[in-house]
Amino acid sequence: MYDRIYNFSAGPATMPELVLEEIRDEMMNYRGSGMCVMEMSHRSQVFQGIADQAEQDLRDLMGIPANYKVLFIQGGATLQFSMIPMNLLHPGRVADYIVTGNWSKKAYKEAKKFGDIRLLASSEDRNFSYIPDVSDLPVSDNADYVYICENETIHGTTYQTLPNTKGHVLVSDQSSMFLSKPCSVADYGMIYAGVQKNVGPAGMVIAILREDLIRSDLDDTLPIYMNYKTHADSGSMYNTPNCWCIYVCGKVFQYLKKLGGLAEMHRLNQEKAAILYEFLDNSKLFHGTVEPQFRSLMNVPFVTGSKELDAEVIAATKAAGFDNLKGHKSVGGLRASIYNAMPKAGVEALVDFLKKFELEHR
């Protein structure tokens, strides 16, 4: 109807068509307010209602306990890479990082600017194609937290079980898997996600932070925007938030609730991923780059084994109306990001295309 394509971008990424239609229809006058959401004062009753509803819907979807704050913060995961150690790491103590791909490595590298950061485990020895055994790692006794990236967007790996932190706080970057399956929030001290992968437009991180981790002794030293307390004390409205992003994310939360919540979303995601992985497991031309038990439901990297042929496939997919299938340079080949909003029909169409390509190129 709109001549839209299947967009396999790793982020910003495809969004539900129904959500986009609602946004379009509310553009000139949001529900009788006489204005577009982009024009609303963040201090107005109508916008506060949008933000409150978004937070409540997220709390409902994830079952967020009352002792966790939900924060809407600008600056992406990149700002969190700094904010996390600047806020959670106390003088004289350490933080343990598990490095399983580009994103946890960036977080680890950035954190080292701000204190004693330890490398607890890494899967770099095999180009981040697996998740290390995290059941009994030597977590530092004086660790303020253990840090993971729960789904590595570039390498296409995901944790099947959370690390045994031996009683220490777990901090997880869920950017590329946020809301893709049910989540037991109480197992974490902090979860955060850049929303531009699995939820809405770029420009905002949602941080879910246990209240007792928010410190009161940083007001005089931290940049005010980088203090979690600033955001927690003001309902994320110390300054003007990314109002549009809150509005769009709220619509996606509503969409997920109507769909049946995260359990149903998970079922659909498993179904979609199975179609692609089954094809890869049976293909003579294409193969996945991740050890099977650590495969992501969201990001699926695969290669032919030949750089030239990879490039040919990518060009062919583009010509056939699929987009953003080029893999990241650190893995090469192709990557299909099949986030929540990618319909099953999109994955099926891609697999059909790849099958045809394989037949023609063997």
Next chain:
Amino acid sequence: MYDRIYNFSAGPATMPELVLEEIRDEMMNYRGSGMCVMEMSHRSQVFQGIADQAEQDLRDLMGIPANYKVLFIQGGATLQFSMIPMNLLHPGRVADYIVTGNWSKKAYKEAKKFGDIRLLASSEDRNFSYIPDVSDLPVSDNADYVYICENETIHGTTYQTLPNTKGHVLVSDQSSMFLSKPCSVADYGMIYAGVQKNVGPAGMVIAILREDLIRSDLDDTLPIYMNYKTHADSGSMYNTPNCWCIYVCGKVFQYLKKLGGLAEMHRLNQEKAAILYEFLDNSKLFHGTVEPQFRSLMNVPFVTGSKELDAEVIAATKAAGFDNLKGHKSVGGLRASIYNAMPKAGVEALVDFLKKFELEHR
């Protein structure tokens, strides 16, 4: 046609209807890309084209010299309050701040966390109702910069002439006057503006920064997102920017170019403001709170002199289909923000209403 109201919000604020219509029409499929701009990879050719065009149009509008970088940064003016001293203030040197209202005061207070910050001048003695004489201030010899907020949103004051910085770098917060009139960029070391007042939706600052002020010695210490070098070296795409905001701002830049540029915009803004100020100067009931020669073209605070009557006017304006006319608590009364996108008809309608109210309440 859309039953839109006149929205006098101080920000986020009213936007050109034509721009909103274009955005609505491109929502489901941006110019044959098969996707919405919210869904586009920031690394894609189509989005890079949008960002490049936006930057070029802004450069054309303002006549930005080639030795200035244009940066798109999240976190609002609040993050800039910290980033400016963290980047521009060298060890052993100072920065001079001129405090003319809430926003420059916040910037001054925040900067003090990061070095030796001096109060160069202030208009707090008369509740920030004027701009101090800045023609011959005792600028510190070892000042790395002089800081101003060029238009104070809350107090409704604006500089008629820039401070004599005696050769030192001038840093200006232009948030609530950005693109409201021609600007000689070369007079500044840095100009920045939160775009949610006079341009687009919230969630982005545009910083225009002279290249020689960008330092290379901060990589190991500053949070990576807070280093101007990070943004300058990557064309504001070190990490995912607020793509939607760049897209919308780009549309507003195009709109301003078609209108005739900043000189024509200035003429229209003067015309609009004159209607309101002329009314206030002749009213027996309402009066402006700013000394005439420092009046802002953008934010017009006014009072009746009675808190009860102020509240009555605000309620009456709301009932009559005007919105967000309540003044900030530090000034009280009413405030009409009449940014670029507020049509002359909106100001005329407001004045007609206030005249009628005055007649009925004398």
